[in-house]
Amino acid sequence: MQVPDLKMSEKEKKILDAAIAVISEKGFSAASTSEIARQAGVAEGTIFRYFKTKKDILRGILIHLGNVIAEPLVVYGLKKILYQDGREDLRAGIKLVLKDRMAIIDAVFPMLRIVITEAMYHEDIRQILYDKIISRAVEVFEEYHLEMVEKGLMKKEIDAVVAGRSILANLVLFFVYRNLFGPMIQLDDYDRELDQVIDAIMHGIAIPAVGDKK
Amino acid sequence: MQVPDLKMSEKEKKILDAAIAVISEKGFSAASTSEIARQAGVAEGTIFRYFKTKKDILRGILIHLGNVIAEPLVVYGLKKILYQDGREDLRAGIKLVLKDRMAIIDAVFPMLRIVITEAMYHEDIRQILYDKIISRAVEVFEEYHLEMVEKGLMKKEIDAVVAGRSILANLVLFFVYRNLFGPMIQLDDYDRELDQVIDAIMHGIAIPAVGDKK
DNA sequence: TTCAAAAATGAGTGATTACTCACTCAACAA
DNA sequence: TTGTTGAGTGAGTAATCACTCATTTTTGAA
DSSP: OOOOOSSOOHHHHHHHHHHHHHHHHHOTTTOOHHHHHHHHTSOHHHHHHHOSSHHHHHHHHHHHIIIIIHHHHHTTTHHHHHTOOSHHHHHHHHHHHHHHHHHHHHHTHHHHHHHHHHHHHOHHHHHHHIIIIIHHHHHHHHHHHHHHHHTTSBOTTSOHHHHHHHHHHHHHHHHIIIIISGGGSOOOOHHHHHHHHHHHHHHOSBOOOTTOOO | OOOOOSSOOHHHHHHHHHHHHHHHHHOTTTOOHHHHHHHHTSOHHHHHHHOSSHHHHHHHHHHHIIIIIHHHHHTTTHHHHHTOOSHHHHHHHHHHHHHHHHHHHHHHHHHHHHHHHHHHHOHHHHHHHIIIIIHHHHHHHHHHHHHHHHTTSBOTTSOHHHHHHHHHHHHHHHHIIIIISGGGSOOOOHHHHHHHHHHHHHHOSBOOOTTOOO
């Protein structure tokens, strides 16, 4: 996925694209500015006209992710589910959105990999990640969750954060299992497994005691 | 958490401990052998008597994780749940085990962070991770899952892999949310949130349709 | 106590790093 | 045509890197 324009010169876009590619391949520390320059087709000095330091390139990637990618990844499509009433519609809607998100994650994975990795090591990166993406995602999901509780489709006993995290968690590990460990395992039928994942998210993995209502 | 002995000289242990500390702090590429040596209290040359290359140190950490840490992280305590019959016992057992796992993850987090990060970038590391830890974990959980299905406590419609992944996923994101983003958020009561997480794992976040049995 | 083998050392090596800066040159104004 | 500007350049710089190896220190059997 290419970096779209946004008050950004052609050169700057080229450099960011190259930086994402190289850093995602080797990791931030192992990626050299000389290789980024080569990949971008500019002189090494040019990079430092647009980014004061190498770390500024990382910040640029992160801000870009927040501005351009976070919105479709988090918000887009939720409304589609939000205004369904039937339970089967809900399930189908969730499936659609999850499939869609899998595709988006796939497309922006290089960028995500960089951000996730660096967030594990640097509190300042984590702070930006939280401010630009996570807090916004929580906000959006809280609204959605409230709507679902009012419709009697989601449990009010489970907080929005826990519920949202459960969805995200299952989605992420589904992705990791398929895309990172895919070569090592015998992959099940995608749709069948996704159905099970949704089942686990919606109704859990345990059999409820007889007579239990919730 | 310190590296325990296992056919390992005092020096080698010291170097591994220092390597884990330094690499976990800065990342593998940014960690220098000179700093690892300083932290270990040995000369830089000594490191290369025990590890042929820097990458061998990483391999050493990974193998150590597989040999010593994976077992308690994955297997230990499952039997405690396995031989409970009551449903409330099951819930309490899961809670105990999850709490215990949170503590273990906390203790080995430096090591985990290194392995997870490098696994994201290198297929060969991923392969070792799969062979030494994941495949073993799947094996253990499959046995547990089968037992639970036979007791009528877990759904047979959801595969062991999906069910186990759901538990792991919720546990991991619970940890990440609390320990990495803890400073940025207002933390709920730990036990209350953990109860909700278990609820989400066991019975899902959606309200089942009236008349539904599973 | 003696001495050979093993372990440990740290200065040295060539390669690579992020970053600088004196310079080039295309584009436009006067 | 001449002068001015600033984006773009890439050789240069000091620092740092992983790794080597000649030398010193430690060890333990005789």
